[in-house]
Amino acid sequence: MTIIVNCFEKLKSTGEIIRNKREKKGLLLRHISSQLKIDTAILSKIERGERKATRDQISKLADILELDKESLLIIYLSEKILYEIQDEALGMKALKVAEKAIKYGEKKIK
């Protein structure tokens, strides 16, 4: 038996996850956006990655769409991190330092 693992498989963005699940449930943008108290335009943009959701919206979306909240949050946060270091040649090194800081319980800057 052979297992093929594709390490280069693209991980889905929060937007893709949300759209996929919404469509699987047969829900329309307005069904969800009304619960978030935002216009459909924003949700559309969030799903297509043109806008970032807020932390609160992600949490509510997980509830509404019955998505695993932890997983969704992790991806959401990682996107925020990537956004922060985009175009930075030293991004990866900064990530490593950040990890170390968390591991050794550094106090975070206010």
Added chain:
Amino acid sequence: MTIIVNCFEKLKSTGEIIRNKREKKGLLLRHISSQLKIDTAILSKIERGERKATRDQISKLADILELDKESLLIIYLSEKILYEIQDEALGMKALKVAEKAIKYGEKKIK
């Protein structure tokens, strides 16, 4: 022969690095802040970690104080990352995902 490595040694913040070097050079806040075209108040706050510097200020500070620009930037960026995930229980997991995304050349969100 025994080597003692202190893994728990706190890494210096950008503010500390800047203040230490400025003092070692015997320079006053106003000498530096004028070159950055900001008030001494801000530089004071940056050095004490009460305010974040801008990316541009960090770069200029490295030049003015003859600090290694790469190292300073890495620490600066890591602080921005930590700020982004502060209080998040899933912060470390998000960091790992972000790393993986960079490694496998994910496109960053606009």
Added chain:
DNA sequence: AAGCAATTGACAATAATTGTCAAGTGTACG
């Protein structure tokens, strides 16, 4: 072509960041 969901872009509202200024602390020194 009419109806409906989704998309787009201009722009308004809001919130976060970055800055100034003036008053306040602390300290060194005549």
Added chain:
DNA sequence: CGTACACTTGACAATTATTGTCAATTGCTT
């Protein structure tokens, strides 16, 4: 003492980024 100087603090102003609305448009599908 008291004054000179570096730095700190906090209120608030200016600027920039984020988050939102709305109306027009696209692209089905019937």
